[in-house]
Structure formats: C-alpha cells, structure tokens
Amino acid sequence: MKDLKFFEIIKQNKILEKELKAPLYNITIISNIVINQIKDVIEYKFRTDGVNAKVRIGEYDNIMQDSIKYSNSNLLLVFWEMSNFNEGIYYNIESYDKKKLVEFIEAKKVEIDLLINNLVKSPLVLFNKFDSTPFTNSNIGYSNFEFVMNELNFHLENNITKNIKLINIKSIYNNISLSNSIDIRTYYTSKILYTVQFLKDYTNLIAPFIMSANGKAKKALIFDCDNTLWKGVLGEDGFDKIEMSINSKNGIYFNQVQKLAMNLSKKGVIIGLCSKNNESDVQNVIENHADFKIKNQSILIKKVNWLDKVTNLQNISKELNIGLDSIVFIDDSSFEVNHVKSQLPQVEVIQVPEKLSEYPALMNKVSNLFYNLSNTKEDTLRNSMYSDNLKRKSHQKKYKNIDAYLASLGLVVEVSKDDQQNISRISQMTQKTNQFNLTTKRYTENDVKQFLESSEHIVYSFSVSDKFGSNGITALAIINIEDKIAIIDTFLMSCRIIGRNIEFSIMNFIISELRLLKIETLRSSYIESTKNIQVKRFYDDCSFQNILVSKSQSDYKLKIIDYKPTEINYIKLLNNGN
C-alpha cells in the first residue's frame, strides 16, 4: 500500500469491494475534523488482508452523539483533535490564566468521562491520544496547550475501559516526519488535518488490533538458522566461528533477535526452526553454545533437515494444527524467501535485511503481527500445552486403535455455566478459533458480558484435561433460549483438543441440560467459512435433521425427545453447576 497512490487505492478498493465475499467488519470514524480520505485507505488495506472492512465516517464534530449512535459498530476510531476543541484554541489558550485553564481542563475531563461511558458497550474502540504537536512543535519553554494535552492523556489513561485502546499518533510523526503527516493548508481551508501518507501509516499502526479482532493474528514464528539466528554458516564456519554474542560486531544483532524471540515465546507465540542443516549440529548449538539465548524447550518445533522449506513449513502447519496463514517465516536467502512466497503465499515471509543493524528493529515490527487483544493466562500456558500435545501424539503411536488410545488418556471435561471469571478467554476463543467453529461468530468481551447477564443466553465453557496436563478452557457453546426452542449460536473447540470425540460428549451434556429446562426443539446452523470445512457434517453426525441447505449455510433441527446420545465412556464430564 505504501507505494500506491491515493487514486489507485480508491480504484483498487472499488474492485476489492465487489470481489471480496467475507462478512462485513463495520468500522465507524467519529471525529471533530474532516477525515473522509481514511475510508478508502482503511478499506483497501484490510480487504487485501481478507478482512472485509466497511468504513462509515460519522458526522463532522459530532463525537458525543455519534458515540451513542454507532456504538454497535465492530470498531470505532476516535479522532478527537485538540486543535479543533474550538476555533483557534491553540493560540487562544496561551492567554488563559490559571483559573480559566483549570476550568477548561476540568470541563474536558467531564466530556471524556461521558464519552467513555457512551462507548462502554462498543466491542472495540481505538482512541487516539490527545496530541498538540502540530501546533506546539516549534515552541520552546512552557505551553498551556501542551499542559492540557498531558493532563487529558493522563486522565484518559486512568479512566478508559478495557474495550478502549489508546493509539499514539506521535509514533507516526516519528516515522514519516511531522511535515509529511500534517497539511496545515487543508486544515485552514477545510479542517482536513492529516495527509494521505499519514493515513496510510496510521492504518498500518492499528492493523494488529483489527487482525486480532478478526481471528487473524499470527501464531508461530519460524526461523531459518544460518545468518538468521546467528552470523555465519554452521556447516562451514563451525560451532566456534558462528557469531551471536552481545560482544561481537556482527553477533549483537542476532543476540537481540534471539531475545526478542524469547519474549514472544513467553507471550504464547510458538517459536520454531526450519533450516537446511544437520540436525545434530543445530541441536548442539541450541544445547551447548554459550551465546545461544533461546531455550531448547521454547523451540516447539524443529525441522532441521535437507528437505525443501515449503514441505517443511507445510509439515509444521500440520503438526501444530495451525493454518499456514498463522505462520511467519524468517530467512536470509533470497532464493528461499522467494520460493516460499511463491509456493505458500499464505505464509508471511520476512527476509533478514542486508544491513544487519536494521534487523532487530524489523523484528520488533514483525512482533506486532502476533498482537493479541486479550492476552490471557492460556497464552503463556499455551506453549506448554502445545508441547504436551506433541507428547500426546508420540504416545498415540503405541495403541492399536484410536478408542483404546483415547481411553488411556483419562479425559476429563469440566463444565462452567455463565462463568464471569473467564470473560476474556471466552471472547478470545470466539475470535481465534477457526477450524472447529460451526458459526464463526466473533464476540468481544462486552458481547460476552451481555450474554452472561441475559436470561435468554446460556454460555457453557469447557475445560479439558487428561493425564498429560490441562488444556484450560478450550471449548465453548452459546445457547439462545426462546421459550421452548433453543438455538446453538456458537459451538467451537480449540484445535488443541480436536480428535478426541469431546464434541460428542459436550453435545450429550448440552441436550441433557436442555431437557432439564423443558426445551422441546433445538435448532442449529453450520455457516461455512474458508477454514471450517471439517465440521460441515457435525450436526449430521449428531443426528440432527437437516432442514435447509444453501450455498454457505445448512440449518438443522432436533426434537430433544428424539436425541440418541453418542456412547462415549472414556470421557468424564464434571459439572461445576455454577
């Protein structure tokens, strides 16, 4: 997008709008400046990334009313510019005395509180921090306007609710310079403050939030080894000659990249290797090289062999049970980078920059791709859970049939009903689960909270454990109750627990619950997405009656009285009964 001109973006966006058949992601901009040009920039950027963004621009300078009117948008962007609090404020305010200044700030704080309150039910709000830079940049010494900015940002930081994320506009000025960001000429003539270049950069800045909200955050970071994790070629230069020490001229960059990888691993990102090398040589470096900073147990998958990288990356995707589009791959060789790019366009491929000094900063940027809206306990646990899973897979080989194997696992499913403690995990699962997800409806924490509070919805969350360890909350069902009819709004399971027939056990449980509630009919739907083909026949398998089939959706009905539970005696179901 960086190199596309504005009119080309408009043109391409029109084409994408017609072609893209994904569900709409509604974004509303509420603002006290003119910012209409952001519409095409945002829509184009996210449509290229598979998110069918639809941008609406609120009324000019109508923030309070718009925040109520559009609170059900999937995303609200707040451009509340200090410079247009009122006409010429940036000069007028410098003549305020202390009393008047304090009054002004207090009045604005009340407005901020009101706005936050209006936005409380919005799924996600990106709120630009107040910024005086365009009008105070050349000041030396004290400025009232800057003082106001600091006071209001402080107030904002201390009062925002969890659904609001603050965006630091200053980072864009740092990136592309103030004069490339602001067009003071159009600000005076038509209250357009920002240039198209700024809007492009802004869109990139907020991208991780939007990708995460749409279940498109990256999950795995896979490294090549030679000249990617260390300087030099292990097979030629040898164990003692490769560099990755903080004390070496070329090694320091790799040291920092390794540390960055460790930090990501702690946040739940999967770290892996995909390298043409002798496996034992690399393993020796990992375990015995004093300068190697990534712990052996943090590297969850290693494809160190002489197969081509495309095959290896495909195997990584299969073994970890994650989509290719969840993978970021880093390599120094143009040949490998281009090969993977052309064969696996879903994989995000990064090439180590020629100027090594740019490598750590590039990786810092890359780490944003893993940004997660709700960083919950499960994320840090997830890595240990993935490696438990790999243990399970090797365990699997010893048994003759899958049932015997499953029976040996000692599976326990714990049910919680309308569990207030796990709102963020529940929301996160709706946002991140793609494969075993019957309807792929994405819900924010606020949505979940409303389900929990409403008497027309029941939210069941399921925590799964076995003799190897706990997987945490990994399955979810949201049921709508309408008199004698129940509807399965959401039924999903994390890919970590697929293949254990847990879904059938859960269905048995749900139906026994509905019986107690005297429900007579259960309705459900399968809504097709690009990733959930494997559950297309799930309701058929549960002996639901298929009542309507259209191109991308099948609707089902089940008379509760007719349900025949699937016999599974190796899963123990514990009902916490709360």
Added chain:
Amino acid sequence: METKIKNVMASIFDVELDQINDTTTQGDLENWDSMGHMNLVVALEEEFELVFDEEEIIEMMNFKLICLIVSEKLD
C-alpha cells in the same frame, strides 16, 4: 498530461474515462462535491508531485482550468 488528469478524475469520481471531456465541470459529476474536490487535489498533487496554493485549489472548477493550472505549475 491531460490523459493522466482524466485518469485521476475518473478514479476519484468513480466514472468512465469518456465521461470526462474539455467541458466537464463541477456540477456535471455526482461525486465532485467539496470532499471529492479535496480528494482530487490530493490525488493530483501525488500524481504530478506538486503542491497547489489555496487560491489554485478554489480555481480548479472544471477540467480545462485543472489542465491549465497543472501545466503552469509544471513549467
């Protein structure tokens, strides 16, 4: 240069190329409102790598005048 301008205008105002000719003026195209006009200004500035004065922005009321102002700027 005229073809380039036509191209930009067609994209910005979402019309076919042949709908823009020497007599095309602000009232002729539905999307050529005040916002559309600012989009046109930004797009022309990018395309020809120049910066218009406020006066010129106001004067660019029809295709002919746009061509004139751009060509004067480029000289």
